[in-house]
Amino acid sequence: MKHLALLLCLLLLVPAGGLCEKILWEDDAGQVVLSDDGNVQFVSPGGEATAEPIEENIDENTYAPDETPAPVEKSLPNDFTFRKTVKYGDSGELVAQIQARLAELGFYNAKVSGGYYKVTKAAVKAFQTQNGLSADGIAGRDTQELLFSAAAVPADATPRPSPTPEPTKYTLMVDVANQITRAYTYDENGQYTVLVREMICSTGTSKYPTPCGTTIMPKKRARWGYFPTWGSHAQYLTRIDSANAFHSVLYTEPDETTLSVKSFEALGTPASHGCVRLLVSDAKWIYDNCKEGTIITVYEGEYDPEYTMTLKPTLNTSTLRENPLPSPTAAPVYSRANWPTKYRTLSRGKTGADVYMLQMRLTELGYYHGSVTGGYYGGTIQAVKDFQKDHGLTVDGAAGKQTQALLFSDAVGQTAAQPEETSVPVADTPVPTAAPTLTPEPTPTPQPTFTPTPDPALYMPIQDSVG
Template identity: 25%
Template sequence: MSKILWAFAFIMIIFMLFYSGYVYATPRCSCGEDRILKLQTPLMTGQDVREIQYQLKKLGFYKGTVNGIYDKKTSEAVRDFQKMEGLRPDGIFGIKTLLKMAKIYEKPAAKVPSEKPPGEVSIVIYTLDRKLVVMSEGKPFKSFPVAVGTFDTPTPIGLFTITQKDSWGEGFGSRWMRLNVPWGVYGIHGTNKPWSIGGFESHGCIRMLNPHVEQVYEWVNIGTKVYIIGGVDGPFTFGLKPLTEGSRGSDVMEVQKRLIGYGYYNGKIDGIYSWDVREAVRAFQKDNGLEPSGNVDEKTYRALGIILFE
């Protein structure tokens, strides 16, 4: 009997540890970890290699062509940079080398006021201007440059709230503030690529310089409102993308709202193009003389009343 009790207790402990880790683990956004770049056969290639070559060239260490190929010249440039920064000169571009390079770009970062904004704090993010503004009682208090999503991975547009605050450590950006975006994990966080600030570079999150995000982190609370603004076309700032089952984003959310308004959809407004949304679109298309494909194309957008400004 005692063996059975011990076995039961052991199972319960394992379950509690697993469950606790599952519940309290901080979810990561889709920005992804950086891969380690090194000289190998076949040669490593990619946009990340091109980015490092460009930064090494700006710093005067790389004399070759910025071609996205981690070749001998690139490895030697990394080795020279490592020597200069007191790192082991192995020619491998890993997290330690990346953080050393990041520190160089963070040094000229503008100082931020240490005093907390008076009154109620909110945040407004202008995606086209790549700017985050901390508001105090509805008035601008301090603005910061940011990086936002690319055309293929746009930053969500709309009104959200901060639902989680955490510290991720230097390797991924020092602070994390999650937003209640219903179709994925998005938030405001720091970066180990400060040179990306000011561009359309992320997988949808809002990147800030680490000194900046650390200050903003202290000013906001769980429940702080975050307004993310696109261009005059709102969630369709980057155009009318074809939508199919599995699509996610602010554009899907707007289509869901239109379908509810026309009486074709009564599900969740969550920005997820599910089977229910597809069937609602199909019924709408059929009633409006369109091909009932269940996918949103240019003609369906127009029938829904979604037309971009010229």
């Protein structure tokens, strides 16, 4: 009922122009609601939603509080204790104290009314700028603690320089073509080149795409979130931009026992409404380690679905968490002597040494350009289709006995993707004449046969899947 009440309240708050997805940011107190257009709303424990105050043309000099604020002493408090953040639209004794202190420092020249409106907001921003703080016009902990301290710089003094921000420890790269999010940290030259973590994900579908481009991670994050439009929850939300976030796979309730297995199984494919879904462990890693200011780049990489599947774990149905990925094993030795002589039909999802040999042979012939992993997925399927088409076979992308027997035969040579061998001219036996004997052209040096070199670290299977 609580979620139904929240949904009804939010629907009333949506502009008539159309329904946009909302994310309810369920922090520890369960109160803050942030919509995808960046407008903050507040939810009481009973589920009543109220919009953030709109900045109207209200002047502190004309503001009439319901109750007259208590007289405020201008002396600096001896034992200031931060109580709460105040901002535009708030009122009360704390606002009056802030106004009085701002006036004392030369930033505020209106009536100490206890109402936080345009003059107070401008004064707070001026104080923040003068004192090297982030100037957002909101009196949060850092602003208040400095404001009510002897270290506060008055308006007529030399401004305190803003601290030089340190680079964020990580940058995030979201590859929407391969459904992989990668985290990099900086090298000794300060460049983000050191790969720290690779995370399988689900980005937006074609109807709700995750937009490509570069953004700076906002501060907003939450332990749980609720999507009232879709009736689902997620863990460890971290903003990408005003419309999307990194978060875990989905749940029907804010409870880990209510996992949507469908959302887990969809990892590695586009499945979201624009957000980036991740394994719980990966969403938590971003939530814990990637701070405000982290650079996020969403881009379309070179399609390599076989590599993506090396990052996809299976689900532990007891814990409803992912099983650990298998450790890479030694790759089989690729040579003609090891070509398979018995064939099973290979199709999507099959894994094993025979898939590995198939990928190596297709790479050798110029049909396959992806990672050689021993897993049969989209890139291998397309390469098999191309081979079948070129050799007059049924084009279905499945490597049956006929396809493999031809592929692993001497009847199949190099394709046009490789340099063609130059034929060696053979000189005819000269007929004795008075003319000089022709000198045969030099025999060209034979070109070495190309053998693909896989990365052993990518070979994951090695238990053959059957069926």
